[in-house]
Amino acid sequence: MRTVVGAGLLAWLVAGAAVLPVRAEGHFAGFIGAVLREMAAENEPRPAPRRGTAARQRVPISDKRWLVIASREGPEEAVALAESYGPTLGPTLVMLSRNGRYAVLAGTLARDRAKINLETLKAIRLIPQDSFLSDGRNLERVVWHAFPENSSLDLMTRPAYRQSVRRLQASFQRLGLYDGPVDGLIGLSTADAFARFETRFGTPGGERLDDDALARIEETAVDGFGSPAERMAAQAGGFADAASFGEARAGGFPSATSFNEARSMGFRTRRDFDDALAGGFRSSDEFVRARAGGFQSASAFSEARRAGFDTAREFAAFRASGFRDAPAFREAARAGFGDEASWRAARAKALKDAREAADAQLSDADAFLRLNPTSPNLLQIAKAAADLKGASGTSDPDAVAAATARLGDALAAEGGFAAFAARRSAERAAAEGARRDELRAALDRDRAGLSAWIAANLTAPALPDVVAELDRLGRDRNSADIAALDEAHRRVAALLREKGLEAQVERLQRPANEPAAVEPDAAVLARATVRTPLNAVLLDGARDEVVVLYNADPRAPSLSRNLRGDFSFRTGAAALCTLGVDRTAALRGALETALAPSGARTLNLAEADCASRDLADRDLLILERGRFLDAPTAFAVPVLEALEAGRLRPYPALGFADLRRRVEADEALAGEIERDLTGRGRAGFGSVLARRGAVCAVDAEPRALHEPTLREVARMARRGESEEPRIRSMTAEDAFQAARRGECGAIYAEGPTLASVRDALRREGETVAVAPVWLAPAVIEQRRAALASADAAQRASAEARRLAADGERADAERTRQRQAETAQARERELRARHGTEAATLLNRFAPLIERFVRGDATSAERQHLAGLFPRFASWREGLAADAWEPVETSSILVDYGMARWEGRAVEAVALETRVRTRSRERGAYAEHCFRFAVVADGEFAMDRDALETDCDATGDALETWSLGHDLASRWRVRAEAAPTP
Structure with a gap:
C-alpha cells in the first residue's frame, strides 16, 4: 500500500518542530516519526539489500487506520477537545490536515477490525457519531500530542480506553444487561447492552460518553434502580439505592427518613414502627417482648419489668393490689389474697395474735419462775423461752405460734403452773375488760358531747365533719378490739383539736358511769x-x-x-x-x-x-x-x-425532787398572780394560757423590752407542738375575740388589761389559767437601760468605723497621688532617653497607615499592612461601598519598648490611629479610632505578632498583648495600685 506523506510533515517530524508545546518529544519523534517515515518511503526508490544482510523490518502501515474523532478550525479549540477525551480514551493528538483544519485523532485501529470497532465505539458513544477512519495521506503535520513514553498508538491497547470499556461492562453486568466478561474488549454484546441501557434509562450525557456520563452510569448500576421513574420515586422519598427503596416500599415506609429510623431500631414494617413510636418503644426487641406480654406502651412495659413482671395482666393485678414488691404479691396470691390491704391485715392480725399469746406465755413463765426460782425444769423452760423471744422478733406468725406451744409444753410439766396461769389469764382478761369498759365509757362521753354539739350548731361549718365522726363512733364503740377503741377516742380528740371545739364539747359532755377498776393483788x-x-x-x-x-x-x-x-x-x-x-x-x-x-x-x-x-x-x-x-x-x-x-x-439527768419544788414554786407564783389580778393590784405584764394558738401580745411595746418574757410565754403555750407559736401584736378586744375562736394560746398584757381579758373569757365559759411568769416594772426599767446602753454603744462603734474608713480613704488617695507623680517623672525620663528610637518606629508605621487610608500605598505596602492588620484593611476597603471617604488620618505613639521573641529582645511599638471620614450622601462626618501593636524584629527584617483593636473595645487588649510578649516598656510607667480602703 502506497501512502503519500506531505514533505512538510516529514520535515517537521525529523526536525522535531511544533506549533504548540509537545510532551514526550523524544518518544514521539522516535515512534510516530518512524511510522510516518516508513509511509514516506513507499514513494521512494528502494535499493537492493546488501548481500549477507537481512532486510530491514518494516512497520505494516497498511494494517493500521487512524481514528479521526473530530476536526476544528483552530488549533486551540482542537487541542482543548483532544484533552477532553483523555479520561476515557487515553492520549490523543492533533494534526493539521491539508484542507487547513485540525484533526483530533484517538490513535490507530487494526485494519481488519477498524470498521467494526469504529461502529461499536459509536454505538457505546465513546466517540462522536461523525468519527471516521483515515489512512493518513491527508495529514500534514503534528500540532499537539499527549503521548507519554513507551505508549502505544493502538487505541485498543490503551489502559484508559480499556478501563472505560470495563467500567461500562461492569455496570451493565450489575444491571443484568450484559453477561459477557469484563475485559475491556468491545463487541456486539457490549453495544447491545448499551442499547438496552439507553432504552431503559435514556441516553447518558450528550453526543459522546465522557467521564461524567460514565460516572452516572456507574451510579445507576450501584443504586440498582430498574428505571428512571423508579429512581425519581425513590429520590423523592430520599432513598439512595434500590435495595433500601424496595425494602422500604415492602414495609410500607413513605420516606427514607422514617425507613432509616425504623431500621436503626430494628423494625421492618411501618405499622410496627408507628405502633412502637406511639407506645414510646426504643427498639424492635423491646416492642416485640412488650406486645407478647400484652403491653401497649414502653413506659408501662419498663415499669412492669422493673417491678418484676412480664405480662400486663399480672402487672395490672399487682398495681391494683397495692403491693410494692413482686415477691410479696405472689406470696399473697398463692395464699388466696388479691390485695395488699387484706393480705397485710390478715398477716398483721395473725402476727398480733401470735405475739400477744407469746407475750402472755412469756409473762406467765417469768412471773412463775420468780415465785419458783428453784424449779427443776428451769433449763428446759429457759431454752423454750429464749426460742420464743427469738421467734417473736420475726414477722412469721406460724413460727411464733410454734415457739409458744413449745414453751407451754415445758411449763405444763411444772406443778401448780396451770392454776397460776389461769389466775394470770383471769387478771389479764379483767384488765382488758376494764380498759375496754373505760374506753367505751370515754366513747360514750364523746358521742354524747358530739350529739349535743350537733343539736346546738346545725349551721356551723364544722358540722359535716362532726356528723361523719359521730357515725363512725357508733360503729367503733361496739368493737371488742382495745386498739380500735383507743384509736377512735384519739381520733375524736384530734378532730376537736383541729376544729377548735374542745372547750365547747367538754361543756356539753355528760359524765357516764365508769365500771369499778379491778384492784390487783x-x-x-x-x-x-x-x-x-x-x-x-x-x-x-x-x-x-x-x-x-x-x-x-x-x-x-x-x-x-x-x-x-x-x-x-x-x-x-x-x-x-x-x-x-x-x-x-x-x-x-x-x-x-x-x-x-x-x-x-x-x-x-x-x-x-x-x-x-x-x-x-x-x-x-x-x-x-x-x-x-x-x-x-x-x-x-x-x-x-x-x-x-x-x-x-x-x-440521773432529772431529779424529780428539784422538779417538784420548781412546780410548787410555779404554782405558788401563779396563785399569787391570780390573787393580785383579782384585786387589780399587780403592776407589770403577765400572761394567761388558753387553748392552742399564737401568743397574743397587747400593748407590748417597744417589743425589745418584752421579747425575753414573750419567748418564755410562747414556750409555755406550745403544749407539745413541734414549733413555738407565733407572737402577734393586737388590741385587748382583738385578743379576746381571737381567744374565743381558739386562735390565742396565750394572752400577754399589762396587769389591769390582763385581768379584764381573763374575766371576760371566763364569763364566756372559756378555760384559762394564769401563767407563772411576770415582768415587773423594775425589770422593765433595767431592760430599758440596757437597751439604751447597747444602742449608744452601737452608734459609737458605727461612728468610729466611719472615721476610720474616712482616714483610710484619705491615706489611699495621697498614696495614689504620690504614685502618679512618680510615674509621670519616670515617664519623662524614659521618653527623653528613648525618644529617638520610638520616633523611628512611629515614623515607619504612621506614614504607611496614612498612605494606606488615602489609597496612595504601593501594592507591596498594601499587602504588608493587610497582612499585619486584616480587620483594619477590610474596614478601609468597605468605606467606599458604604459611601464614606477618608478625610484626615493621625497617629500617636502609645507605647514603645523591648519584647521577647524566641529568647531574644526585639523592639515593639504600639500606636493609636484616628481616621476622620465623611459621607457626601449623608452630609455627615465620623471619627474612628484604632490601636495597633507590632513586634518589629530588625534582626530578621520581620514585623511579627501584630495586634489591632478598637480604642473603645471592652477589656484592655493592648495590656494583655504587652504581658503576653513580656514587654519592657521604654515609654510608659504602670503605676502601682494604691490600697483600697
Missing part, C-alpha cells in the same frame, strides 16, 4: 419478786418517792447517749408518761425547762397513766413507787423485766 408482786440491785430502785424506798426511768433500748423514740455518756433527744421531741403524778400545766412547763438542755424542743406527755405498751414507746417513765407497787402485774412485771434486762434504767 399487790401481795403477789411483793411475794414473787426477788430483790436485785437493778430492781431495788422501784421495790425499796418510800412509797411517795418518784422514780424517773429512761428507755435504754437503741430503738427508743428519741432519747440516746453519746460517746461521752451525755443524754440527747435526737429528734427534738421527748415522749413521757407518768404514774401517780398529777399532769398539771406547771409540771409540763417544769419538764420542758429541765429537758431543754438535752435537746428536747417539744414534750409529748401521755394523758393516761403509764401502761406496758409505753415501755417501748416512751423515752422517760415517771413513776411514784407506791402506785407502781399497787399496779397490776401485767404492767409491773414487764417493767421489772425491762430493768433486769437493762432496757429501763434510772435517769
